[in-house]
Amino acid sequence: MQRKLISGIIGIFIALLIGAIIMLLQGYDPLQTYGALFNFSLFGLFPFATTLRNSVPLILTGLSASVAFASGPINLGQPGQLLMGALFATIGGLYFDLPPWLMIPVLLLLSMLGGALWSGVAAMLRKWFNMDEFITTLMLNMIADFFTFWAISYPFFDRSAYSPMTPQINTKGWLPIWGEFNSNVIVMILAFAVIYFVFNRLTAGYEWRITGHNSLFARLGGVKIDKNYVTVMLVTGALAGLAGGLVVMAGPHRFLKGLGANYAWDGVMIAVVANNGLIGTLLYGLFFSALQTGSLGMELITAVPKEFIMVLQAVIVLVIVAGRGYLDIFLDKTVAKRKARERTT
């Protein structure tokens, strides 16, 4: 745990340094830029609240990827599952009229159902036709993309709009906002707590983890790996779907074109950087959200374009992922050297 924290902090620090060098080479002032970046994402109530709000889809899709990868299934369908979740929540929001205390949970459940349904398709394709979820989830992303685009262009199209989008959902399904803080953060924290508990404390989570490490060992130990595979696919699909539902219910309150943005792929990236650790996913999710949130302000104040943040993200991913392996090798080698020296004396 401590080693992970240290390697993470060192990695981010080195990445920021490399970013500063790139900026210097292009004639920007790195200190001013980083100042603006973090001023507009962390320091102050509004920036911090925005960072929190923006982190929700990143963290939830990141959790989805982390849990899936750590348990075995290569579920790369978060983008599609997010869109299906968003669509389900939107449709529910358009047709249901319940009191808010019921409406919100129902829409959240609907979004989870949408995501789980979509990952469930991949799980069934694997079960019945032995198709690799690595491929099918990627393909299903495409289908979800076009299917939702069709849905918001025709059956659920808002006739008063000029571009594909649905009408706004029933205001009873809007997530409450307290001051600057959007309550989508609370839903995310609840979901995180539940997943963390399931993954680390429940028998099921133990079996998922061991299956992720070595499925043959788990199978020989009496774990029903096929059943667990389906469960993990459904759970991770539901998480990505929930991310989609929250995007709709916290933000535009409707499904509009390009709603999924790059959330899910960023989530997958966060899972990779966090090495599929749940707490790591939460922390890196917050950090990447801060970068993305601050980038707008950075562009406003300095001449550095906000696309620079994508460069910085890429550098962070490379430095941390490569550095993690290297740090282990380095520490192991140091131990080996010390041991060899002990032998001679």
Place this chain on the structure above:
Amino acid sequence: MQILIEMKEIIKVFPPNVIAVDNVTADFRKGEIHAIVGENGAGKSTLMKVLYGLEHHNQGEIYLEGQRVNFQDPGEAIAHGIGMVHQEILLIPQYTVWENIVMGAEPVNFFGMIDRQTARQLVQKKIDEFQFNLNIDAKVDDISVAAAQKVEILKLLYRNVSVLILDEPTAVLTPQEIPQLFNELRRLRDLGHTILFISHHLEEVLSLSDRITVMRKGKKIATVQASETNKSDLAHMMVGRNVLFTTLREKKTVGKQIFSIENLTYIDGSQHKGLENINFKVHEREIVGIAGVEGNGQFELVNSIMGLIPTKEGSIRVNDVNLTKADILKRRQYISFVSQNRGKMGAAVKASILENVMMTHHRLNPQFTRWKGLLLNDQYARKFTEQIEQQFSVVMDRMDNPFHSLSGGNQQKVILGRELLLATPFVLLDQPTRGLDVGSIEYVHELILEMRDQNRAILLISADLEELFRIADRILVLHRGKIVADLPTDQTDIEEVGYLMLEGKERSCKEN
């Protein structure tokens, strides 16, 4: 004779803390065949790889003709006249013999293209010089393994290597091909080459080499003249104890029948009969051994018993419960299983020791969980791991460390402990001592006997006949998927079982 290579106080530690070569000092003379012998994992290959620049030593010095050298990669070693032939053949099968030989050091013409004419001539000259019987235009794909090995050696000779390191060269050869290789090696020696020869076959070593260096557990035990030693002395040095093994068997009356397999036949996807009409029983307080050359149905037998492959013909029973079609969890209520491959089947090496210990218990023992099996009982699992640590004298740092931080012997103790503490009547052991050092093997054998004394029925699959004769009460011989013999251990001997393993039938006229 003049000393050519000197290795002084070489230490090689594989990160993080496996000491492969432990303070070894050795010298190799010009024009000798020098054998390096030792058990698997004794460090002989690593020592040679250090010399060849393939591995880098942590401490120590290497001298070549009195000059200190430190090869960073094999290329440098070859430039200094030291070459190594690996255990596996590393040639391009689609290329011809001469193409393989010149590859990487091709003679080129004015335009920088390979000068085929010259290349072929050079290769032919080398072949004639050393009287290797090879057709230089044959594709490597079409030639025998022995010939391919010659190509490997020629590849080095073509680069004017004068020190040849051969890593278990006879492992891939048939018995008839071995004397031929030895003759060629002797001829090379007589032409002034130095040959370092890694092996664990003592007879070969004695017949071929001039001097022999014995290694054990990374340490050099001794260097001796081949003419002044014999097989049993070498074996003693290699293993560190008298190899005249003592049996641990005791005459015990067996109890009721526990395990039975009836008419089990397994036909794989390519219509090959992996197992044919297998019938046997194992009783209470009985250790039944299965002998056989690997690949004669052991894999299929284990997988059938464990339920990894479906059984279509025949039946498997424990305590009169029919497990033929049962799922794996159901089987595990009756069967403890130790696999031959710790990393692949016996453990999740990246998961913690604690998590590895809990496996299967978490489903079968209700104390491991709360809320009707939903929630893990961490406290109980920790207590249980401590119990295994003490009861099986496992050396571990913290139970939350990854499983791979344990040494091989300790890993096996944890696995054996886990399986032993399952309350099962039947224990299936698939090569439980593979890859362990001598001390650990002895401990594992004691544990197996302890299991027997707990009234369990034990099926022990082993490729090691000594092991079977040491502890098994009965030996079944598996040959091409059939059980060809069922012999009480005290009425047979290693020779007979060895013959049955290879031939699948009794010797037609028994000597003596």
